[in-house]
Structure formats: C-alpha cells, structure tokens
Amino acid sequence: METFALLFSPNSLVSRQRQKLRLLAVFLFTISSAFGQKPGGKLAYTVSMEDPASQLYHVSFRCEGGRGDTLTVKMPVWTPGYYQLMNYAKSVENFQATDDTGKPLQWEKTANSRWKIHQKQGQPIRLIYDVRATRNFVAGNFLDENHGYISPAGVFMHPEGQLNQPVTVTLKPHSSWGHLIATGLDSVAGKPHTFVAPNYDILYDSPILLGNLEQLPSFEVKGIPHYFIGYKLGNFDRQQFVADLKKIVEGSVAVIGDIPYKHYTFIAIGPGGGGIEHLNSTSISFSGEQLHSRAGKNRLYNFLAHEYFHHYNVKRIRPVELGPFNYDQxxxxxxxxxxxxxxxxxxxxxxxxxxxxxxxxxxxxLQQNIASYENKPGHLFQSATQASFATWEDGPFGRSGDEAYKTISYYSKGPVLGAMLDFKIRHETRNKKSLDDVMRALYLTYYQKLKRGFSEKEFWAECEKIAGTKLPELIDYAATTKEIDYPKYFAYAGLAIDAALKELPGAFLGISFDIQNDSLVVMEAEWNSPAWKAGLRKGTVLLAIDGQKATAQALGAMRKDKKPGDSVNLTVSQNNQSKDVTAVLGKQSERRFDIKRLPKPNPLQAAILQAWL
Known part of the structure; x- marks a missing residue:
C-alpha cells in the first residue's frame, strides 16, 4: 500500500516557526510509535546527492542478518498506482558489494532486476550503487540542481524473501537546498533526515520530495492536519486555493464518513507528469498557473479530487488482486x-x-466521458473488464498506433458505469440508497473488518444487496461490449440524454495529423475510415493532395469542397517510399450525448436529481 506524510526539519524554517515544528515532531513520533516501528534496524539505506547536476543518487545499503552463503537482492519492476512495467533496474549504475570492513565481495547479476552476492554466513554486507534519475514523473526518479524526487521502488533494492522486515532510510540533501523534506516515512527521533518503515510495502509506497520547496498553509478536517508542499508551485492565490482544497477534502470525507489516517500531504513535484495516490498522501504534478482560467481550474480541481479520493477507492476499497503486491511482475x-x-x-x-x-x-x-467511449471503435471490441486486465500492455488510455481502434479507456467507460449504477440504485430504493452506500459497505466490510480486498463477485454482491435487486444488465455492460441504453438509466435521475446518431457536414477522410518539418504526418487513421481503407496509417507522410502540395489549408479545402462519394488522389510516403493512393471520401457521423434536465420529471426523478447534485 502507498503512504505519504510530511516531515519538517527544525532548521528548515525561521525561528518564529520552530515551536510549531516541535509540536509536529511530537505528532510524527506518536505516529511512529503507533505503527510499532523501532529505529535502527538491520536493513538501512543512505541516499546522498553531492553532485545533483549529474542526476545520480548515490545509495549505500547495509544489510545484516542474512542466512546462507549468498544473498539475492531485487529491484521492483513496477510501482503500485502505476500499472506499467518500469524496468527500474536499467537505471542502476556502478554496483558494488563489500563486507562491513569494505572488502569487496563477489557478485553477479543473475537477471534483469536481480543480483546475487556471495557473503560469509551471518556477516553484514554493504551494497553501493548509483541510480540515474532523469524522468520527471511521479512513478520515476528525478534529480537536478534545485530538487530531487524519489520513487522508492526505483531506488531501494530489497533482499529476496524479506519484504516484511523494517527498514531505515537516511537522506543527505545537497548542502544548497532547504531542509524541508516531504515523505510518508516516519522520522527517527534524534536522527536528522532519518526515516523508518515497518516493511517494504510502506517504503515503496512512500515517495520522497526534497530540495528548495514551498509549504502552503495547512488546514484541518475533523481535527486531522492536511499539508500541501511542493516545488515551483507557480503564481496563484494561495489562500483561495487552500480554502478550495479543504472543501474538496471535506466533500470526499463526507462520502465515506471516516478519516483513516493521522495526517495527509499533497506532494507537488512541480512541472512533470502524472499523479499517484497513497494511503495518506498523493504525489502530483502541479502548476498553480492553471488556476487562472475556469477550464484550467476545473481540470486541476478534478485531478486533485481524483487523487485524493483514491486513498479510499483503490488504496482501501480495493480489488483483492491489488495487495499484497508482487513486485516481480x-x-x-x-x-x-x-x-x-x-x-x-x-x-x-x-x-x-x-x-x-x-x-x-x-x-x-459525463457527456465527454460517454462520447469519448462511444465515438471510438474500441467500444465494439473491448469491455471495461478487459481494458482493466490488459492495461499493462495497452496502457491506461488504450493502445496507440494501428491497433488503437481495438481498445478503450476505463477512464472513459468507468465513470459512466458508475453514474448509471448510482442512478439504478437510487431508482430501485426510491432514493433511500445510492452508490455511496456501496462504497461505505465495501470500506467497512473488506477494509476495516476483513482487512483485504474484494473479488469481482463480492463487488457485485454488495451492489445487488444495496439495490435490493439483481443487476444483470449493468454486469453485462461492464463485462461485454453490449450496446448501452443510456436514456433508460439517465431518466432514473430526471435527465434526458441525446443518443441520436448525427451526420456531420463535409466530406470525411478520417485522419488526424501533425506538421513536422513542413510536412503533414498522419498521427492516426480512424479504423474503417476512407483513409484506413486506402492504407494510410500512423506515420504516413502526405506529400500531395490531388496533385497539389499537401498542407493543412489544402486538406481543409478538400474536406469543404468535396462531397461524400468523391475521390481524392493522395501522394504519400510510407517506409521511405512514395506512392499514389486513391481514397473515396465518406460521411462522418457521431453521437454527442448532450445531457439536460427532463422538462417534466416525476416526483421520484426530481428527488433523485436533487439528491444526486
């Protein structure tokens, strides 16, 4: 499971803040004691960054208590929260193994992410290695002159078979940096920048941000402190942002009704990529400049609410397969x-x-979620459950390239199924129950009582129990490519949805393109479109359109001047060979799925809509 918090060094802020820091240190020590963690330990790491411009973290790992004459250590191949193989081991350089006196030990790399060290039985060993940190991403590792971000699964090797052992980590920030460090690891009293984890699941779930950082004003929800700290936050109204963020947290807590952590931290890595959830924090890319427009604010607030709500849904309310983790596959x-x-x-x-x-x-x-799913051919080929299972190969948003048409994104279909399930439960219970009750039941039963995840069968059993009826149609919508009856389900909530197929004006070729080196390059040819049938694929370069140089203007004029059924002659380059192809232009149709209130809802529909909103 992923976890995060915040540690402040007493030297990091001016003297007027020292009393607040001492209180926080007591608070963090209390948390450490509650976890039953003991300082010291037999597995200890030291991470230094004396030359951050080199983008190398220097790691020293002291391991004692090993049995036998060999020790195998492994680097995870992925990190929880990001369902892609990362190949962290490729970034390991200058690996060495010594005994406790510095005498070199024999070792060999037996697999891509596995090292075997020959040791004297029971004697401590020390592993020394560098990690190249060049990917500014929440699942990656990054280091430059001003800050560093550590995704622990990509930095800390673990001894095979010892994932449940306690671990200590000592950080040595660059001397020019501030002393503010953001991490979910609890501090070891009396040892600056030293942290402890009860096991490797917690360690790998606790990214670390350090450098020249900024802390925003903290706030409390139900007496629980929440922090926001980050790098290069940007220019925005910090007071208003924190007030809005508090509303987001309060609204999320209201859904489940319980706060399961002692402190929570939003850790903003600055300009970068992605967001990953943790048990009591989220690691996010962030720029406050987005707050200067309504659209940007909506995107940012939805992103923050998404990552925050994940501490319930996936970290605690979770499928049974997502923990305990296998870091090898x-x-x-x-x-x-x-x-x-x-x-x-x-x-x-x-x-x-x-x-x-x-x-x-x-x-x-919601309209955009539905249109994104329905107006792509992947909805004819792949179900939501299949997309979930295949994300390791397809990616979270489906495949790219020539097979993109075969896949969907669970980020598009999932929220729509959630809304429909919510509407169905409210309708069947006459607005006495909702999807909230399902989420709370899963939280109480599987997280709090059984302390495990739920199976697919158990998930649907809870849904049907709350709804008071069987839900075969919704189960089919999740597990098959069956066509969805949107008007039926949205009407439960007093909403009309326009699912009619509409023909768009102009001739249709079916490509998206980019301009590269003054050439039109196909980025995607829509499946079964005129372009697809003519053999155009991603990477095809358009050289000429009806004998004229291919430009964005010429392509736009062609679409406007020609009509469906007309032919267009294209000169293209594929695999560095030019050829002429003919495409017969077609018609483009799509469904918009605009949503609005029903003009005359019945009393139940009106009540459901009011409660839902």
Missing part, C-alpha cells in the same frame, strides 16, 4: 474500471456539492 485485475473509473466519477459530485463546479459542468463532464 504485473499485478492484474479486471476491476480498474471501478478503482479508476469511479474515482473519475466521484470528483464531479464532490466539486458540485462544494460549489466548485456547476450543474452544467457536471453534465458536460
């Missing part, structure tokens, strides 16, 4: 459409009830 589940998709859906309602998103914006967000 993919951990597959058919339920990411719930874990990720529902965590797209809930922020819409959380932000609406917090006054941060309008009714029309909620409708528009």
């Amino acid at each position: 993919q951990n597959r589940t058919r339920m990411l459409w719930v874990s990720e998709g529902f965590t797209v859906y809930y922020p819409y309602l959380i932000l609406k009830k917090a006054g941060l998103m309008s009714e029309e914006e909620v409708f528009s967000a």
Whole structure:
C-alpha cells in the first residue's frame, strides 16, 4: 500500500516557526510509535546527492542478518498506482558489494532486476550503487540542481524473501537546498533526515520530495492536519486555493464518513507528469498557473479530487488482486474500471456539492466521458473488464498506433458505469440508497473488518444487496461490449440524454495529423475510415493532395469542397517510399450525448436529481 506524510526539519524554517515544528515532531513520533516501528534496524539505506547536476543518487545499503552463503537482492519492476512495467533496474549504475570492513565481495547479476552476492554466513554486507534519475514523473526518479524526487521502488533494492522486515532510510540533501523534506516515512527521533518503515510495502509506497520547496498553509478536517508542499508551485492565490482544497477534502470525507489516517500531504513535484495516490498522501504534478482560467481550474480541481479520493477507492476499497503486491511482475485485475473509473466519477459530485463546479459542468463532464467511449471503435471490441486486465500492455488510455481502434479507456467507460449504477440504485430504493452506500459497505466490510480486498463477485454482491435487486444488465455492460441504453438509466435521475446518431457536414477522410518539418504526418487513421481503407496509417507522410502540395489549408479545402462519394488522389510516403493512393471520401457521423434536465420529471426523478447534485 502507498503512504505519504510530511516531515519538517527544525532548521528548515525561521525561528518564529520552530515551536510549531516541535509540536509536529511530537505528532510524527506518536505516529511512529503507533505503527510499532523501532529505529535502527538491520536493513538501512543512505541516499546522498553531492553532485545533483549529474542526476545520480548515490545509495549505500547495509544489510545484516542474512542466512546462507549468498544473498539475492531485487529491484521492483513496477510501482503500485502505476500499472506499467518500469524496468527500474536499467537505471542502476556502478554496483558494488563489500563486507562491513569494505572488502569487496563477489557478485553477479543473475537477471534483469536481480543480483546475487556471495557473503560469509551471518556477516553484514554493504551494497553501493548509483541510480540515474532523469524522468520527471511521479512513478520515476528525478534529480537536478534545485530538487530531487524519489520513487522508492526505483531506488531501494530489497533482499529476496524479506519484504516484511523494517527498514531505515537516511537522506543527505545537497548542502544548497532547504531542509524541508516531504515523505510518508516516519522520522527517527534524534536522527536528522532519518526515516523508518515497518516493511517494504510502506517504503515503496512512500515517495520522497526534497530540495528548495514551498509549504502552503495547512488546514484541518475533523481535527486531522492536511499539508500541501511542493516545488515551483507557480503564481496563484494561495489562500483561495487552500480554502478550495479543504472543501474538496471535506466533500470526499463526507462520502465515506471516516478519516483513516493521522495526517495527509499533497506532494507537488512541480512541472512533470502524472499523479499517484497513497494511503495518506498523493504525489502530483502541479502548476498553480492553471488556476487562472475556469477550464484550467476545473481540470486541476478534478485531478486533485481524483487523487485524493483514491486513498479510499483503490488504496482501501480495493480489488483483492491489488495487495499484497508482487513486485516481480504485473499485478492484474479486471476491476480498474471501478478503482479508476469511479474515482473519475466521484470528483464531479464532490466539486458540485462544494460549489466548485456547476450543474452544467457536471453534465458536460459525463457527456465527454460517454462520447469519448462511444465515438471510438474500441467500444465494439473491448469491455471495461478487459481494458482493466490488459492495461499493462495497452496502457491506461488504450493502445496507440494501428491497433488503437481495438481498445478503450476505463477512464472513459468507468465513470459512466458508475453514474448509471448510482442512478439504478437510487431508482430501485426510491432514493433511500445510492452508490455511496456501496462504497461505505465495501470500506467497512473488506477494509476495516476483513482487512483485504474484494473479488469481482463480492463487488457485485454488495451492489445487488444495496439495490435490493439483481443487476444483470449493468454486469453485462461492464463485462461485454453490449450496446448501452443510456436514456433508460439517465431518466432514473430526471435527465434526458441525446443518443441520436448525427451526420456531420463535409466530406470525411478520417485522419488526424501533425506538421513536422513542413510536412503533414498522419498521427492516426480512424479504423474503417476512407483513409484506413486506402492504407494510410500512423506515420504516413502526405506529400500531395490531388496533385497539389499537401498542407493543412489544402486538406481543409478538400474536406469543404468535396462531397461524400468523391475521390481524392493522395501522394504519400510510407517506409521511405512514395506512392499514389486513391481514397473515396465518406460521411462522418457521431453521437454527442448532450445531457439536460427532463422538462417534466416525476416526483421520484426530481428527488433523485436533487439528491444526486
């Protein structure tokens, strides 16, 4: 499981803040004691960065208590929260092994992410290695002159068979940096920049941000402190942002009704990529410049609410396959459409009830999810459960390239299924129950009582128990490519949805393109479109259109001047060979799925809509 918190060094802030820091240190020590963690330990890491411009973390790992005459250490191949193989081991350089006196030990690399060290039985050993940190991404490792970000699965090797052992980590920030460090690891009293984890699951779940950082004002929800700390936050109204962030947290907590952590930290890595959830924090890319427009604020607040709500949905309310983890291979589940998709859906309602998103914006967000799913051919080929299982190969947003048409994104279909399930439960129970009751039941039963994840069968059993009826159609919608009856389900909530197929004006070729070196390069040819049938694929270069140089203007004029059924002659380059092809232009049709209130809802529909919003 992933976990995060915040540690402040007493030397990091001016003297007027020292009393607050001492209180926080007591608070963190209390948490450490509650976990039953003991300082010291037999597995200890030291991470230094004396030359951050080199983008190398220097790691020293002292390991004692090994048995036998060999020790095998491994680097994870992925990190929880990002369902892709990362090949962290490729970034390891200058590996060495010595005994405790510095005498070299024999070792060999027996697999891509595995090293075997020959040792004297029971004697401590020390591993020394560098990790190249060049990927500015929440699942990667990054280091430059001003800050560093550590994704622990990509830095800390673990002894085979010892994942449940306690671990200590000592950090040595560059001397020019501030002393503020953000991490979920609890501090060791009396040892600056030294942290402890009860096991490797917690260690790998606790990224570290350090450098020249900024802390925003903290806030409390139900007496629990929440922090926001980051790098290069940008220019924005910090006071208003923190006030809005507090509303997002309060709205999320209201869904489940319980706060399961002692402190929570939003860790902003600055300009970079992605967001990963943790048990009591989230690691996010962030720029406050987005807050200067309504659209940018909506995107950012939905992103923050999504990552925050994940501490419930996927970290605690989770499929049974997602923990305990196997760090040597993919951990597959058919339920990411719930874990990720529902965590797209809930922020819409959380932000609406917090006054941060309008009714029309909620409708528009769901409309975009439906259109993104339905107007791509992948909905004919892949179900939500299949997309969940295949994400390790396909990626979270489906495949790219020539086979993109065969896949969907559970980020698009998942929130729509969540909304429909919510509407169905409200309808069947006459607005006495909702999807919230399902989420709370899963949290109480599987996280709190059974302390495990739920199976797919158990998930649907809880849904049917709350709804008071069987849900075969919704189960089919998740597990098959069956056509969805949107008007039926949205009408339960007093909403009309336009699912009619509409023909778009102009002739249709079916490509998206980019301009590279003054040439039109096909980025995607839509499946079964005129371009697809003519053999155009991603990477095809358009050289001429009806004998004229291919430009964006010429392509636009062709679409406008020609009509469906007309032919267009294209000169293209594929695999460095030029050829002429003919495409017969067609018609383009799509469904918009605009959502609005029914003009005359019945009393139940009106009540459901009011409660839902």
